[in-house]
Amino acid sequence: MSTLRVTAELLTVHEHPNADALELAQVGLYRAVVAKGAYRSGDAAVYIPEQAVLPPELIAELGLTGRLAGKASDRVKAVRLRGELSQGIVCRPRALADVDLVRAAAEGTDFAELLGVTKWVPPVPTTMDGEVEAAPDLLPWVDIENVQRYPDVFEPGEPVVLTEKVHGTACLVTYVAEDERVYVSSKGFGAKGLALKEDPGNLYWRAVRAYDVPAVAARLAARLGATRVGIFGEVYGAGVQDLAYGANGRAEEGVGYAVFDVSAEIDGRVRWLGADELPADELPLVPRLYAGPYDIATVLELATGRETVSGRELHLREGVVIRSAVERYSPVVGGRAIAKAVSPAYLIRKGGTEYE
Structure with a gap:
């Protein structure tokens, strides 16, 4: 949000x-x-x-x-x-x-x-809730502003990457190399510096274990020489939100998961990996819809239409996330040059859920 x-x-x-x-x-x-x-x-x-x-x-x-x-x-x-x-x-x-x-x-x-x-703070379903603990080493996620509210985040013609915005719930995983500790959190709990204690019934932990995310984070840490690695993914499926993409968040093996970002602490500094550095050969990524010069008309056009996550166009698309092809700071939003554009059809759909 x-x-x-x-x-x-x-x-x-x-x-x-x-x-x-x-x-x-x-x-x-x-x-x-x-x-x-x-x-x-x-x-x-x-x-x-x-x-x-x-x-x-x-x-x-x-x-x-x-x-x-x-x-x-x-x-x-x-x-x-x-x-x-x-x-x-x-x-x-x-x-x-x-x-x-x-x-x-x-x-x-x-x-x-x-x-x-x-x-507005969305309600938290039981499957996304759980017992929490302080997690000072957790790498946090950031709020993404809407490009329609801040149209000057990107320069016309600037190289950008557009990925599909998946309507699920954000899952934060932090791997600490020193003691091989793994923290798992939601966006809401993560913003408070809290992690969810491992529970086989918790949605986030089920997804993390199903896709062996900690092992991928450990390999990334070794490859990058990082003391901490944060992997940020969207957990989705029936029972998670109203858009399910053909996955089943209620089933042990059927939960959907797609990575949208990775950060790493290297030499005491946290940096975000570029779009081409994400572990596409080890974890599913959110679909890439476009890579090329920034154009707001292209962004708004791609924000609409049918989803591509399932490969079957099962329902409408939530929108897109836009980021610079090369990570940079934006003075317009006071942080990363990253933004979103949301489909009008998604905004006015009936029976929509917005759990965080």
């Missing part, structure tokens, strides 16, 4: 092709449906992104009572309004009436705390 920031943004306003009383306010490459005449291009307003949870008083102020997602009708989710995809909320809350939003946009001020907006 992306980080949650509620910021002021300068808008570009477009006509709504199917509604006389509505317009489209653009933030980055996102568009949110707004009332016609509420904003003009160049105006500043607050943008509340998807997966944000709003307090009741703000929901009432914005006239959104009973219209948001979740059991409490308090979560922002992508919707289609009169045929147009609306992602996030554009507004000017009364609490910010005296704030210079143009200046706040330039400074990147985050208003989430002031407005009482929080990030």
